[in-house]
Amino acid sequence: MITRFLWQGMDRSLRIFILLVLAIGVALPLLNQLTPPGSAFHVPAWLMQLMGKYLCYALLALAVDLVWGFCGILSLGHGAFFALGGYCMGMYLMRQIGSRGVYGNPLLPDFMVFLNYKELPWFWYGFNHFWFAMIMVVVIPSLLALALGWFAFRSRVTGVYLSIITQAMTFALMLAFFRNDMGLGGNNGMTDFKEILGFSVQADGTRAVLYFASAVALALGLIVSAAVVGSRFGKALTAVRDAESRMRFLGYRVEGYKLFVFVLSAAMAGIAGALYVPQVGIINPSEFSPANSIEAVLWVAVGGRGTLIGPVIGAFIVNFGKTWLTGALPEVWLFALGALFIVVTLLLPKGVVGLWGQIKARSQAKKARAPA
Amino acid sequence: MLFLRPLAMLLPALASALIAATALAADLPALVAGLTTGGFGDRETAIGAMAASGEQRAAPILEALAAGQLYVRKSDNLVLIGKPDGNQLALTEAISGKPAGSGSEAELDRVRVNNRLRGVIEAAVGSLTLMSPDAKVRREAAEALFKRRDASSLAALDAALAAEKDPRIKRAMSEARAASVLASDAPPPQKLDAIALVRERADRDSLGVLEATANSATDPEVKAAAGAGAGAVRQTLAAWEAAQNVWYGISLGSVLLLAAIGLAITFGTMGVINMAHGEMVMLGAYTTFVVQDIIRTSAPHLFDASLLIALPLAFVVAGGIGILIERGIIRFLYGRPLDTLLATWGLSLVLQQAVRSIFGSSNREVGAPSWMSGAFQVGQINVTYGRLWIVVFSLIVFAALILLLRKTPLGLYMRAVTQNRPMASAMGIRTPRVDALTFGLGSGIAGLAGVALSQIDNVSPNLGQGYIIDSFMVVVFGGVGNLFGTLIGALTLGVVNKFLEPYAGAVLGKILVLVFIILFIQRRPRGLFALKGRSVE
Numbered sequence: 001m002i003t004r005f006l007w008q009g010m011d012r013s014l015r016i017f018i019l020l021v022l023a024i025g026v027a028l029p030l031l032n033q034l035t036p037p038g039s040a041f042h043v044p045a046w047l048m049q050l051m052g053k054y055l056c057y058a059l060l061a062l063a064v065d066l067v068w069g070f071c072g073i074l075s076l077g078h079g080a081f082f083a084l085g086g087y088c089m090g091m092y093l094m095r096q097i098g099s100r101g102v103y104g105n106p107l108l109p110d111f112m113v114f115l116n117y118k119e120l121p122w123f124w125y126g127f128n129h130f131w132f133a134m135i136m137v138v139v140i141p142s143l144l145a146l147a148l149g150w151f152a153f154r155s156r157v158t159g160v161y162l163s164i165i166t167q168a169m170t171f172a173l174m175l176a177f178f179r180n181d182m183g184l185g186g187n188n189g190m191t192d193f194k195e196i197l198g199f200s201v202q203a204d205g206t207r208a209v210l211y212f213a214s215a216v217a218l219a220l221g222l223i224v225s226a227a228v229v230g231s232r233f234g235k236a237l238t239a240v241r242d243a244e245s246r247m248r249f250l251g252y253r254v255e256g257y258k259l260f261v262f263v264l265s266a267a268m269a270g271i272a273g274a275l276y277v278p279q280v281g282i283i284n285p286s287e288f289s290p291a292n293s294i295e296a297v298l299w300v301a302v303g304g305r306g307t308l309i310g311p312v313i314g315a316f317i318v319n320f321g322k323t324w325l326t327g328a329l330p331e332v333w334l335f336a337l338g339a340l341f342i343v344v345t346l347l348l349p350k351g352v353v354g355l356w357g358q359i360k361a362r363s364q365a366k367k368a369r370a371p372a
Numbered sequence: 373m374l375f376l377r378p379l380a381m382l383l384p385a386l387a388s389a390l391i392a393a394t395a396l397a398a399d400l401p402a403l404v405a406g407l408t409t410g411g412f413g414d415r416e417t418a419i420g421a422m423a424a425s426g427e428q429r430a431a432p433i434l435e436a437l438a439a440g441q442l443y444v445r446k447s448d449n450l451v452l453i454g455k456p457d458g459n460q461l462a463l464t465e466a467i468s469g470k471p472a473g474s475g476s477e478a479e480l481d482r483v484r485v486n487n488r489l490r491g492v493i494e495a496a497v498g499s500l501t502l503m504s505p506d507a508k509v510r511r512e513a514a515e516a517l518f519k520r521r522d523a524s525s526l527a528a529l530d531a532a533l534a535a536e537k538d539p540r541i542k543r544a545m546s547e548a549r550a551a552s553v554l555a556s557d558a559p560p561p562q563k564l565d566a567i568a569l570v571r572e573r574a575d576r577d578s579l580g581v582l583e584a585t586a587n588s589a590t591d592p593e594v595k596a597a598a599g600a601g602a603g604a605v606r607q608t609l610a611a612w613e614a615a616q617n618v619w620y621g622i623s624l625g626s627v628l629l630l631a632a633i634g635l636a637i638t639f640g641t642m643g644v645i646n647m648a649h650g651e652m653v654m655l656g657a658y659t660t661f662v663v664q665d666i667i668r669t670s671a672p673h674l675f676d677a678s679l680l681i682a683l684p685l686a687f688v689v690a691g692g693i694g695i696l697i698e699r700g701i702i703r704f705l706y707g708r709p710l711d712t713l714l715a716t717w718g719l720s721l722v723l724q725q726a727v728r729s730i731f732g733s734s735n736r737e738v739g740a741p742s743w744m745s746g747a748f749q750v751g752q753i754n755v756t757y758g759r760l761w762i763v764v765f766s767l768i769v770f771a772a773l774i775l776l777l778r779k780t781p782l783g784l785y786m787r788a789v790t791q792n793r794p795m796a797s798a799m800g801i802r803t804p805r806v807d808a809l810t811f812g813l814g815s816g817i818a819g820l821a822g823v824a825l826s827q828i829d830n831v832s833p834n835l836g837q838g839y840i841i842d843s844f845m846v847v848v849f850g851g852v853g854n855l856f857g858t859l860i861g862a863l864t865l866g867v868v869n870k871f872l873e874p875y876a877g878a879v880l881g882k883i884l885v886l887v888f889i890i891l892f893i894q895r896r897p898r899g900l901f902a903l904k905g906r907s908v909e
Contacts, residue, residue: 074710115407122484148890151894152894161848161893163645163713167844171841176880176881335721335722335726337717338721338722339722342718345714349711
């Protein structure tokens with residue numbers, strides 16, 4: 001009943017889009033598993049893996065859009081939530097290696113043996129259970145977002161100040177995770193994963209399931225976001241974006257609205273990170289680098305901020321471009337990325353999704369001028 | 373120490389002979405012969421006699437002996453000094469110091485020494501060099517004896533002190549003497565005087581002397597005085613260490629100030645978030661590199677002036693590009709700060725990649741002119757000229773900027789436009805032009821910072837990236853729109869960082885500072901020195 005209620009609350013294009021995401025989520029693994037290699041319809045595993053990565057990026061972009069596009073909070077630190085979720089998953093996967101590591105220690109991951117750890121640090125306890133790790137994937141980014149947001153929104157740190165604080169946060173975390181003393185792998189991070197829930201992470205079947213899980217997570221993310229944005233709460237959120245002081249004077253507790261959406265968004269980013277790590281097979285501190293977070297913001301800007309479809313499309317467009325260009329013309333990639341930032345902000349404030357509306361508005365304006 | 377006793381007893385007699393050294397000059401061949409014959413015991417006596425002779429040649433001969441480079445030629449019993457030269461030995465006559473060709477070890481007998489003799493020789497050479505005509509050698513000898521703190525050098529020191537004219541060397545010698553007294557079995561009153569003297573010196577070596585005395589002294593009064601002295605020296609040392617940290621902090625703070633001051637203009641007064649600010653710094657550094665490259669190939673004699681030539685050029689290059697950025701991108705984005713942030717971030721990527729394409733991604737070497745290399749001591753603080761000049765330079769830039777804003781028409785326009793744009797416009801100020809110039813000024817200052825930073829950082833396309841977050845922190849911490857806030861903010865953060873480093877390590881210290889600023893902004897969202905009044909919103 002709840003799903004039906006949610007479903008009817010969405011507009012048609014979003015419904016179609018969600019079905020499309022799910023359809024691709026089912027089709028690719030099926031084509032990969034059921035058709036023989038060499039067949040015209042066969043989807044190679046690398047393509048599925050690549051698409052799985054993009055789906056995780058799309059979920060991260062959606063999380064950024066939720067706070068930026070709908071609430072006006074430009075977070076330059078969402079990569080930190082993504083990476084924290086990834087680290088939680090990485091810790092689970094490390095514990096699953098067990099005694100198959102290079103040093104064969106049944107309890108300690110290789111890097112700890114290497115760094116002369118005698119026992120497992122306290123924060124690693126529990127990560128041998130999948131359910132515990134999955135709870136942490138949501139809880140840890142949320143807690144960080146809660147702490148930061150509680151401080152920041154209460155003292156009315158807004159606009160670019162907030163952006164810079166979030167950027168400093170992810171920068172500080174990056175420096176912290178680079179330290180070997182953190183007990184989280186230092187600058188090498190965590191890699192060499194063996195299995196997840198008893199299935200080999202290298203196997204095509206596991207990859208297909210992970211890919212499908214990413215598509216489902218993205219679809220759920222879209223549904224939840226649509227529910228939040230479409231509700232009365234969402235209307236208030238948009239109002240906070242457009243006229244924060246007015247909302248405050250009208251008696252709304254602006255901090256509460258912002259805090260809720262910020263934490264929700266951090267949790268989504270954490271889940272995206274957790275799905276990302278087993279598919280790429282590594283997590284290291286460079287995921288925290290401020291450049292990554294800003295790139296996620298660009299995906300949203302390219303796709304179209306303030307829409308739910310936009311960030312997903314933007315994440316796919318930019319990352320396809322990145323994969324293609326870094327392979328074909330690596331010199332050009334940063335030029336293209338930089339130019340994209342400039343072009344989008346100057347010429348496409350509503351992104352690709354808003355392009356159609358922009359063109360229509362222009363032709364209408366022309367028509368309106370013509371008879372006069 | 374026991375084995376030095378014979379020498380110690382010998383020395384007082386010999387010290388008086390030192391003064392009348394010339395009388396013994398004729399005996400040098402005899403003395404040298406004494407070195408090469410007999411057992412180790414005889415040699416020890418001979419070394420003492422050599423030291424007492426005060427001969428010019430005595431020191432090199434003894435040094436050669438200690439190094440195992442003193443030989444006797446088998447054919448004619450001539451004493452030679454042999455320095456390794458390929459497979460052969462380059463020989464000099466020990467007594468006259470004249471070159472004597474070369475020879476192989478097979479033709480020579482090495483004069484053997486043992487560790488005990490080496491100790492005796494070192495003390496002997498120390499007392500010999502105390503009488504050297506070269507002031508620097510005398511001073512070094514006194515310092516070396518202070519560190520050795522050996523009762524056997526007392527006599528030599530007494531003799532040298534009597535002859536010394538230079539008050540500073542005299543001081544060093546009496547300190548060395550005091551250290552030697554503390555190591556000898558002199559009566560307690562003498563030792564107490566010595567402790568007072570060593571205590572005044574107050575450095576790491578004197579702490580060592582006092583601690584050793586406090587541990588080994590048998591007389592309770594001496595023990596107590598040495599302990600108290602060591603405590604006092606420790607305190608002085610801690611104070612010096614704190615002062616050294618303050619200096620390092622000011623030095624780091626001046627770098628932060630240089631990087632942030634341009635940002636204080638563009639962000640602080642115009643409200644424009646320029647994420648490409650770090651790249652302006654980078655362009656300044658590359659301008660320096662290009663200038664030095666041209667000078668190296670076409671006018672090497674100008675190398676010392678290269679930085680001075682680079683300064684105006686860096687200002688023009690970075691400032692010019694800044695004006696282009698303002699006219700081309702930023703002016704369309706006024707009132708949309710978040711979009712400005714993204715567009716300038718994109719710009720920074722483009723600039724980085726452009727520099728990488730032109731100059732390559734490896735570090736470029738920028739040399740230091742002669743007046744920026746070297747160091748000097750202030751008390752116990754080590755100050756390098758490079759750092760000193762950067763501190764001075766950052767303060768000059770700061771002062772010049774304040775003057776520009778307060779005393780020139782351009783500064784007046786800038787302040788007018790930032791305070792009340794419509795009113796300034798109504799008064800006939802061309803606000804778009806002022807915007808462009810202000811942005812150009814901020815970028816130009818970043819270029820100047822780049823010249824300075826090229827001296828202490830790697831000149832690579834990523835140079836600017838490392839400074840951008842720090843600079844924003846400084847500006848936000850100090851208070852947006854307030855240049856003095858930026859100055860105080862930069863110096864505070866620099867000093868705090870350096871004081872945290874010894875306890876927390878460099879990386880953790882930096883993290884703590886970032887966390888501190890994040891918390892600080894919660895308390896005072898407008899920074900340390902918030903602007904009051906209408907210009908706030």
